[in-house]
Amino acid sequence: MLKVLMVYFSGTGVTRYFASLIQDEMDKRGYSCDSINLEELVDLPTLWQKGPVALHYTIRAEVKRPLGKYPWPYLDLNTARQAANENPLLSSLKKDWGDYDLIGFGSPVYSFRPAPVMIRFLLDLPVFDKKIRAFSFATHDGAQGDYEAFMNDLLSSKGFRYVGHLDQSFIYSATAIMRSSFDHLKTGRLLVKKSFQARKNIFLFLEFIHSLFYGIPYWYKGTNWLEKMVGIPYRLMYSYGVDFMLNHLLFGFGIHKDECIQCMTCVQQCPQGLIEHDDDGYPVRYYHCMYCLRCLNWCPTNALYFSNLTKGKARFPGPEVLLDAAMQDSIDERLKSDR
Ligand SMILES: Cc1cc2nc3c(=O)[nH]c(=O)nc-3n(C[C@H](O)[C@H](O)[C@H](O)COP(=O)(O)O)c2cc1C
């Protein structure tokens, strides 16, 4: 029986949901699968604040919009990679993970790369001498750039034997914050549809994994070249779109004080531990972040915004709420037709 571990980071729940689908398919095959959220595995703020890694979009934010207080200088990605060293906080993982046959690492795609906190975590790992097989997985909105190559490179440098990548574009969760309204039912239905697609992809990927371990030949075709060619103009548009959005429209951290109930959800939820409260008890962020959008989406009163574009706009409620909406609708439909 294969012993599998999946470690994932999820900003607003989509990657967590994808990990649960993968786990489900693994359980069906009788694999023993553990799945863990990176935030439960390590104290992410401590890890992050010891060595924040700058992706392009965070560098641009720093240069263009200094926030005034810089307690931890960023390392650009190349410097961070060269300086990568085993973090004593993670040394025990070498022993803890020794029994696994396969380990998956998953994250949302942020600006064509894994989320900066996942990069930080991977850079801090010890080098594994037992060549454990590893795969990467991701959720995104359709343009994952060099995420897979990046993971392959990084995991191989930590001694893993990289075997492949699994990804799924689900729903446009990241752009919800710019829409005036969010249709729970419609998006819930789309999520159900995408989940079928995801299960099909997971099934094919697991057939490939099975062949790796049990020697039954199976040709896994990870890349559909036709789809890839057709997708190029879309991806180019998307990459400039994301770049523009992040550069000009989203950086910032604003608060409608009259709407804030000082519940501190945002302070507790920030995976990078960057939100503090000021002397009057209102949240404040002095330092640029990775823009995972969790504080915005999870604020119960919609008091937070990043720019004028996101003021008073819709918020992404998380996959579970959307699935509930779709489920409730199908129950209502059935009850109606029974009557
Ligand atoms: C800062 C940021 C950057 C993003 N960059 C990309 C990107 O380059 N390509 C893409 O396809 N999706 C991009 N997205 C969309 C996310 O990958 C997508 O919404 C993902 O499913 C979110 O997963 P989560 O709910 O687990 O955080 C970005 C989202 C954010 C917040």
Ligand code: SF4
């Ligand atoms: S401040 Fe908000 S968007 Fe930035 S990392 Fe923290 S929770 Fe995510």
Ligand code: SF4
């Ligand atoms: S989550 Fe919203 S209401 Fe709660 S403290 Fe933060 S900004 Fe205020």
